[in-house]
Amino acid sequence: MAKAKSEVSNPVFVFKIALADQDDIWRRIAVRASQTLGDLHAAIFDAFDREEEHLYSFFFPRPGSRGRARLRDAIEYSHPYASDEESPFGETRNAAKAKLRNLGFRPRQVFFYLFDFGDEW
DSSP: OOOOHHHHHSOEEEEEEEETTEEEEEEEEEEETTSBHHHHHHHHHHHTTOOSOOOEEEEEOOTTOOTTHHHHTSEEEEOHHHHTSOBTTBOEEEGGGOBGGGSOOOTTOOOEEEEOTTTOO
16 A cells, blocks of 8 residues: 555654653654644643643754763754743754754654753753
């Protein structure tokens, strides 16, 4: 059976989202390649039954980076309000405009999601 054209041109990414300090708490989340990191944030928000909105960022470490450099030198995509502000980590990009298909994901790639900059959930 042939796949529909829309399925081929708009594949689905499946992410395993685990809490950093409690890796036994996790969810699998599926999103289409045409969606944005802002959409991925919304899916994570819903999957973990969050109710209060806060700012968020995704951090994509550069290949080969280790230790503190993993975040310091990472590419950061943030909530649209946060992407307008200066980040201590350098340039911040708008997560609501970052299409998943353009991010070059690799199988089993690790990246970080920070929700609520005050409580760091």
